[in-house]
Amino acid sequence: MLETTHTVAQTADKLDALVFTFEQSTDQLRRITEQLRSRVMQLRVVPFSRAVDHLPRALRELCLTHHKEVNLLLVGRDTKIDESLLDALREPLVQLLRNALDHGIELPEARVNAGKPPSGQIEISAFQQGGQTIVTVTDDGKGIDPEAIRQQIVARGLVPAEQVQDLSLAELYDFLFWPGFSTTKDVTNLSGRGVGLDIVRSNLRQARGTVKVDSRPGQGTSFILKLPLMLSIAEALMVRIDHNTVAVPLDAIEEILHIQGDQVQMAGNQPMIRWRGEFIRLVRLQDLLHYHPADSDLPSPDPLTQDLIPILVLNAGEGVVAIAVERLMGQQEIVVKPIPAPLSKPKGVVGSTILGNGQVAVILDIDDLVEQFSYQTSQAIAMSDKGPQILAPVPATQPQILVVDDSYTIRQLLALALTRARYRVAQAKDGQDAIEQLQQGLQCDCIIADIEMPRMDGFELLRSLKSNSQFAHIPVAMLTSRSGAKHRKLAQELGAAHYFTKPYNEAQVLEVLAQLLAASRIAL
Known part of the structure; x- marks a missing residue:
C-alpha cells in the first residue's frame, strides 16, 4: 500500500507538471491568436480622412454658387474605421454637408444682424466610444424650427392638427428623415428635391448605424451618426426563441433585465413594464420576426408565461422597446455574413453567422424590427376586434377628456380607448402643460391625470385646479402606479373624483368616467 501510495503521488506530481505546461502553452497560444487577430484587424481599417478629404473642395464650390461663407473643420481625421464603412459614410456626409449649408448656415448679412461672424462654420468630427464609431456633423447656423416641421406634418396629413403639438422634439426631428419630407418650399438644385436625409438613414441602416439630431434655435444643429467599429465582426448577445438561437447586436441593447411575471402590467391590450421611472412597451421577440423555425410542429414556449422573464431593453431610432425572450445564451463575438445577392434583405435581419457547433444563426436588425412594431402599434387606432375599420370622427357635442401623463405611450393608449368610446380627447405631457391649455381656452369635461410628472406633478395640478374657480368644477381622476394608502388619501383630500392604479382596467375606467x-352634468 505504501509503494502504491508513493506511485500515485509521483503520478499526481507528473500530472500537475503536465497541467502547468498545458496552461502555459494555452496562454501562449491565446497571446499569439490575439496578436494575429489584432494585425488582421489593422489590415481592414483605414483613416477617417479618406471619407472626408474630398469635402472641402465640394464645399468651396457650393459656397461660390450660393454666395455663402463657410469654413469646414475636420476633426479626428486619423481615427481608424472599417474600410467597409467608407461607402456607407460618403453619401450621408455629402447630404449632411449640403443640408447644413442650405438649411443651417445663413447669408453673411443675416449672420451679422444676428450677432454672428459673417463666415459660418461646419465641423465634421470622428472618434471611437463604447465599441462604436461616432461621427458628428455640426453647424453654427440658425437651427431647426420645430413649428416649420409641424406645419409640414399637418399639410401632408401625417398627424392631425390637434395632436401635432403633443409631439416631442425627437419625434418631430424623426419626420425629417421621411422620404420626400422637406421644410423648404422652393425646389432648387441644393434643397427641396425630395431626397436627402432619408438617404442618410437608409445608408446608415445598411451598415447597422443610427442617426440622431440635436438642434438649438439660433445656435446651430448637430447630426450624430453612430456606427459599429467593424462591419464584419460584431459583439452579440445570443438568445433562444422558437427552438432557435438568434444574435442580437450588443450595441442596440440598453439593459438586460430579469423580471417576475406579475411585474408585467397591461395598458389596455398592450403589455408594459416600468423601466427607469416610466412605462415602456413589452413584446415577445418571436412576434416581431417574420420567419418560422424548422421544427414548426413543436409548440413554441411563451416567454411571458415564465416565472422569471428575460427582458432586453432595446434602444433604436424609433424609441425604447422591451422584448421578452425564452433564454439568454451569453455574449459572443460573431462574424457577420451579409445576405448574398440576388437575395433581398429579409425584414428585421441584418445577416447570419455560423456558430462554433456549425449551426447558422440569424443576426437581427433592431431598428427595422422596432420600426415595424411602432408602425403596427400606430395602425391599431384603426383596428377593432372584428378587423380593420376607419373610426368615424367624434361629434363636437361629445364630452372632451383631457389626458395628462408624461409617458407618450400611456397617453396614446388611453386616448385610443377613449376615442373608441366616442369621447373627444386632448392630451398634455405634464401638469404645467395642462394648466396652460386650459387657460388658453381648452374646454374640458373631465381630466385623467398621472401623479409623477416633471414641472408640475398630479397633486400640484389637482391643487391648482381646485383653487381656481374657473376650473374647480372639472372632475379629476388620478391614474397612477402609486397604490399606497398615503397617496390615495392625499388625492381624496385635494378633491380627486376617483383614484385608478396602473395597470388599469379599460372597461372600469370607461364605466367610472x-x-x-353624469354626476358633473347633474351638479351643473
Missing part, C-alpha cells in the same frame, strides 16, 4: 360625467 361615464359616472363622473
Whole structure:
C-alpha cells in the first residue's frame, strides 16, 4: 500500500507538471491568436480622412454658387474605421454637408444682424466610444424650427392638427428623415428635391448605424451618426426563441433585465413594464420576426408565461422597446455574413453567422424590427376586434377628456380607448402643460391625470385646479402606479373624483368616467 501510495503521488506530481505546461502553452497560444487577430484587424481599417478629404473642395464650390461663407473643420481625421464603412459614410456626409449649408448656415448679412461672424462654420468630427464609431456633423447656423416641421406634418396629413403639438422634439426631428419630407418650399438644385436625409438613414441602416439630431434655435444643429467599429465582426448577445438561437447586436441593447411575471402590467391590450421611472412597451421577440423555425410542429414556449422573464431593453431610432425572450445564451463575438445577392434583405435581419457547433444563426436588425412594431402599434387606432375599420370622427357635442401623463405611450393608449368610446380627447405631457391649455381656452369635461410628472406633478395640478374657480368644477381622476394608502388619501383630500392604479382596467375606467360625467352634468 505504501509503494502504491508513493506511485500515485509521483503520478499526481507528473500530472500537475503536465497541467502547468498545458496552461502555459494555452496562454501562449491565446497571446499569439490575439496578436494575429489584432494585425488582421489593422489590415481592414483605414483613416477617417479618406471619407472626408474630398469635402472641402465640394464645399468651396457650393459656397461660390450660393454666395455663402463657410469654413469646414475636420476633426479626428486619423481615427481608424472599417474600410467597409467608407461607402456607407460618403453619401450621408455629402447630404449632411449640403443640408447644413442650405438649411443651417445663413447669408453673411443675416449672420451679422444676428450677432454672428459673417463666415459660418461646419465641423465634421470622428472618434471611437463604447465599441462604436461616432461621427458628428455640426453647424453654427440658425437651427431647426420645430413649428416649420409641424406645419409640414399637418399639410401632408401625417398627424392631425390637434395632436401635432403633443409631439416631442425627437419625434418631430424623426419626420425629417421621411422620404420626400422637406421644410423648404422652393425646389432648387441644393434643397427641396425630395431626397436627402432619408438617404442618410437608409445608408446608415445598411451598415447597422443610427442617426440622431440635436438642434438649438439660433445656435446651430448637430447630426450624430453612430456606427459599429467593424462591419464584419460584431459583439452579440445570443438568445433562444422558437427552438432557435438568434444574435442580437450588443450595441442596440440598453439593459438586460430579469423580471417576475406579475411585474408585467397591461395598458389596455398592450403589455408594459416600468423601466427607469416610466412605462415602456413589452413584446415577445418571436412576434416581431417574420420567419418560422424548422421544427414548426413543436409548440413554441411563451416567454411571458415564465416565472422569471428575460427582458432586453432595446434602444433604436424609433424609441425604447422591451422584448421578452425564452433564454439568454451569453455574449459572443460573431462574424457577420451579409445576405448574398440576388437575395433581398429579409425584414428585421441584418445577416447570419455560423456558430462554433456549425449551426447558422440569424443576426437581427433592431431598428427595422422596432420600426415595424411602432408602425403596427400606430395602425391599431384603426383596428377593432372584428378587423380593420376607419373610426368615424367624434361629434363636437361629445364630452372632451383631457389626458395628462408624461409617458407618450400611456397617453396614446388611453386616448385610443377613449376615442373608441366616442369621447373627444386632448392630451398634455405634464401638469404645467395642462394648466396652460386650459387657460388658453381648452374646454374640458373631465381630466385623467398621472401623479409623477416633471414641472408640475398630479397633486400640484389637482391643487391648482381646485383653487381656481374657473376650473374647480372639472372632475379629476388620478391614474397612477402609486397604490399606497398615503397617496390615495392625499388625492381624496385635494378633491380627486376617483383614484385608478396602473395597470388599469379599460372597461372600469370607461364605466367610472361615464359616472363622473353624469354626476358633473347633474351638479351643473
